[in-house]
Amino acid sequence: MHGLPPYDLFLKQVSGFLGTYYLLLAVMNAVAAFLLWRGERQRELCRVPIVDFPVTPALVWLLVSGFFLLISPLAYSGDEQWMALISLPGSVRSGINWMMNPTAYTLGSLALVAAAFLARRFLVKPWVAWSMLNLSMLLMGMSMTDQNFANIVTKPDNVPIVGLIFLLGFFTWLATYQAVQNDDRAKQGLEPLEKLDSEKVLVWPDLVYTELICMVALTAVLLLWAIALQAPLEEPASAVKTPNPSKAPWYFLGLQEMLVYYDPWMAGVVLPSVIVAGLMAIPYIDFNKQGNGYYTIDQRKFAYIMFQFGFLVLWITLIVMGTFLRGPNWNFFGPFEYWDAHKVEALNNVDLSEYFWVTALQSSRPRAPEGSGELMKFGWALLREIPGIVLVIGYFAMVPPLLVVSSKFFQGLFIRMGFIRYMVLTNLLLMMMLLPIKMLARWTVNLKYFVALPEYLLNF
Amino acid sequence: MPTLGEIIRESQIWKSIFRHPAPVDRRNRIVVMLTNFFLHLHPVSIKKQGIALSFTWCMGGVTFFLFLVETVTGVLLMFYYRPTLEWAYNDILALRDVTSLGILREIHRWGAHAMVITVWLHMYRVFLTGSYKPPREFNWVVGVILLLLTLLMSFTGYLLPWDQLAIWAITVGSNMARATPFLGYEGPGNQLLTIDGIDMITNASDARFGLLGARFVGEETLNRFYVLHCVAIPLGVALLLAIHFWRVRKDGGISGPL
Ligand code: HEM
Numbered sequence: 001m002h003g004l005p006p007y008d009l010f011l012k013q014v015s016g017f018l019g020t021y022y023l024l025l026a027v028m029n030a031v032a033a034f035l036l037w038r039g040e041r042q043r044e045l046c047r048v049p050i051v052d053f054p055v056t057p058a059l060v061w062l063l064v065s066g067f068f069l070l071i072s073p074l075a076y077s078g079d080e081q082w083m084a085l086i087s088l089p090g091s092v093r094s095g096i097n098w099m100m101n102p103t104a105y106t107l108g109s110l111a112l113v114a115a116a117f118l119a120r121r122f123l124v125k126p127w128v129a130w131s132m133l134n135l136s137m138l139l140m141g142m143s144m145t146d147q148n149f150a151n152i153v154t155k156p157d158n159v160p161i162v163g164l165i166f167l168l169g170f171f172t173w174l175a176t177y178q179a180v181q182n183d184d185r186a187k188q189g190l191e192p193l194e195k196l197d198s199e200k201v202l203v204w205p206d207l208v209y210t211e212l213i214c215m216v217a218l219t220a221v222l223l224l225w226a227i228a229l230q231a232p233l234e235e236p237a238s239a240v241k242t243p244n245p246s247k248a249p250w251y252f253l254g255l256q257e258m259l260v261y262y263d264p265w266m267a268g269v270v271l272p273s274v275i276v277a278g279l280m281a282i283p284y285i286d287f288n289k290q291g292n293g294y295y296t297i298d299q300r301k302f303a304y305i306m307f308q309f310g311f312l313v314l315w316i317t318l319i320v321m322g323t324f325l326r327g328p329n330w331n332f333f334g335p336f337e338y339w340d341a342h343k344v345e346a347l348n349n350v351d352l353s354e355y356f357w358v359t360a361l362q363s364s365r366p367r368a369p370e371g372s373g374e375l376m377k378f379g380w381a382l383l384r385e386i387p388g389i390v391l392v393i394g395y396f397a398m399v400p401p402l403l404v405v406s407s408k409f410f411q412g413l414f415i416r417m418g419f420i421r422y423m424v425l426t427n428l429l430l431m432m433m434l435l436p437i438k439m440l441a442r443w444t445v446n447l448k449y450f451v452a453l454p455e456y457l458l459n460f
Numbered sequence: 461m462p463t464l465g466e467i468i469r470e471s472q473i474w475k476s477i478f479r480h481p482a483p484v485d486r487r488n489r490i491v492v493m494l495t496n497f498f499l500h501l502h503p504v505s506i507k508k509q510g511i512a513l514s515f516t517w518c519m520g521g522v523t524f525f526l527f528l529v530e531t532v533t534g535v536l537l538m539f540y541y542r543p544t545l546e547w548a549y550n551d552i553l554a555l556r557d558v559t560s561l562g563i564l565r566e567i568h569r570w571g572a573h574a575m576v577i578t579v580w581l582h583m584y585r586v587f588l589t590g591s592y593k594p595p596r597e598f599n600w601v602v603g604v605i606l607l608l609l610t611l612l613m614s615f616t617g618y619l620l621p622w623d624q625l626a627i628w629a630i631t632v633g634s635n636m637a638r639a640t641p642f643l644g645y646e647g648p649g650n651q652l653l654t655i656d657g658i659d660m661i662t663n664a665s666d667a668r669f670g671l672l673g674a675r676f677v678g679e680e681t682l683n684r685f686y687v688l689h690c691v692a693i694p695l696g697v698a699l700l701l702a703i704h705f706w707r708v709r710k711d712g713g714i715s716g717p718l
Contacts, residue, residue, distance in 0.1 A: 157625075160573035164580075171517060171581055175588045178514065195717045197509035203502045204489040207511045214518050215525055222529065222574070226566035233556060236549045237627040239676065248633040249618050251576050251611060256632065265647050268636025279604045282587075283597035291590040293715035300590060307587055457639075458648035 015078030022072035029065035033058045087145040097334030109317040124177040156232045178295040192294035244328045253322030261438040278428045285425040349448035356387040388451035400426040510714035519582035526575040533568040543686035548622035591715040599707040616689035637668035
């Protein structure tokens with residue numbers, strides 16, 4: 001099949017890793033069960049009917065641990081039939097492949113983040129979060145027996161991104177956990193939890209020792225990582241052999257993904273500059289005095305949602321897509337799909353000016369008469385692109401005042417921020433929204449450019 | 461009978477290095493923070509909340525530690541590595557197959573990836589606790605520049621192994637500069653910069669050329685990125701870190717509810 005190594009050989013290769021992986025998950029749950037069992041409060045969930053035995057959370061996690069302990073030897077066996085039991089069924093995998101495309105992936109991620117935000121009070125409960133962690137780990141393990149999935153995920157330079165996903169999940173949980181508590185306290189008129197710890201302690205030993213332990217732990221992690229995983233080294237550089245796909249380093253893959261929607265001058269130069277400038281501007285446009293120095297969501301909802309949209313949805317998920325789901329020719333591939341360099345995707349995107357002049361007005365796009373001078377040509381080109389130009393200028397110039405007129409919230413912002421700061425804020429947000437807007441336009445009506453001036457290298 | 465430890469700590473040599481008795485009692489725990497060069501970065505006492513792992517995640521500290529790890533392993537790697545077309549790839553190959561301390565390269569590479577991740581997480585934490593709000597606005601700005609420099613450090617280092625992964629990642633990344641408005645020869649508006657009908661912006665004078673030192677990723681680029689990676693950017697980071705830490709103190713220490 002496809003020049004991949006034979007499947008049984010591949011299974012032998014991953015079996016050691018997978019067996020250990022499940023063993024570690026078993027240990028992880030056993031430790032959790034032990035800690036719960038040692039804890040003071042033993043909450044009783046229900047009783048086993050006949051023997052009248054109490055079911056506690058500790059018992060549940062012990063059972064989960066037992067489950068992982070049970071499947072670990074299956075994974076260690078490296079045997080095709082045994083391992084089929086702990087793999088995602090082929091039909092599920094091809095179903096996922098079939099469902100996945102840039103649209104479904106991006107909208108799905110957005111929906112996931114939004115749902116997590118709305119259901120945050122439920123999701124931050126430790127047992128819910130712990131279940132989700134277990135489930136995602138299990139899903140990950142069951143996917144690892146898929147050759148295509150394993151190939152991409154275990155590429156040495158991609159491993160950090162798998163780590164990044166789990167770290168972000170954990171820290172988002174940790175922050176939300178505290179924010180929800182603080183928000184509940186604020187409703188009861190109590191101060192944030194952080195305030196309770198405002199008594200002073202000496203830096204030696206309290207902080208210095210923490211730092212020391214952190215350094216030792218980090219050194220151990222780095223050493224283990226370095227021993228376990230060899231740094232990649234491919235063939236020597238060759239200016240004539242272009243690899244397919246050619247990818248930028250992973251932290252820039254969000255920008256490379258933007259190239260699908262915007263030309264390099266936008267995706268590679270203007271938008272990154274705007275991101276940096278926008279980040280720097282945050283302290284100067286967020287005039288909200290609340291939420292300084294403690295975790296909260298309710299007290300700064302607008303800032304919170306905007307940041308999470310930009311960071312989690314537009315930056316992180318695009319990096320994940322660029323790394324794991326973009327293959328040869330930057331085509332989109334499902335997580336279990338073979339990276340076939342010959343996959344063809346029809347590209348017939350249409351410029352806005354063509355929609356306007358040809359489709360809507362049933363005429364042809366204006367063109368400068370033969371032999372006209374530079375200035376004439378420029379004028380004709382502007383005329384041709386007039387719908388897009390009007391749209392873009394209107395977008396940046398008209399939306400901010402329209403928001404003031406139509407929305408109480410933005411009116412409040414305008415009054416409290418003053419003209420300049422308000423314009424900076426709204427234009428930064430509009431810049432950020434350029435990407436999702438172009439995405440939607442591409443997915444729905446195959447829009448290529450709002451303004452297409454290829455003769456001046458100015459496509460937008 | 462004095463123990464060996466006591467003898468050492470009472471010796472003139474020891475006392476000349478550490479200007480205070482062992483930090484075993486309250487007084488000396490305060491003195492140590494004030495008289496030790498490395499520790500004086502810290503305040504003497506701090507709110508309990510400011511050192512809670514659940515609050516800072518220790519992410520700034522972890523990032524700083526990774527920067528130190530990268531500096532040390534990087535200097536050691538420089539002993540083995542020559543940034544020329546002839547040697548670059550072979551030296552990395554030797555690090556993998558021959559050199560006994562070849563694992564330095566693994567530590568350096570994974571440390572670099574980890575640093576990019578931790579600097580994002582640090583920024584994430586600072587945002588989520590609203591710690592960029594007055595009086596810490598400027599330190600956030602310093603932080604954003606640090607973030608940018610961290611990425612650039614990682615990017616310039618990516619080229620040095622001089623394998624296929626390296627040059628094509630840098631080619632893809634730096635191709636963007638070609639499209640810089642006005643200053644890239646494929647960028648909008650570059651036609652405006654002509655003098656007497658002669659284009660000022662060509663593929664041998666545009667922004668990308670400035671970045672690569674050539675029209676494509678070649679030996680000049682390797683040299684340029686090597687210097688940026690090993691000297692210029694780390695120096696910039698070191699300077700900004702000094703400012704960053706100084707500002708953390710001057711802005712009133714780790715943020716907390718008022
Ligand atoms: C090389 C990168 C960086 C290093 C080594 C670093 C290091 C640190 C350290 C050690 C602290 C003390 C508190 C903590 O550990 O959280 C800190 C605080 C801070 N950092 Fe960074 N930082 C870096 C990048 C950034 C970035 C990218 C930002 C924001 C965009 C930032 C903004 C801040 C702010 C505002 C504080 C004060 C936080 C508070 O008082 O709660 N730093 N930094």
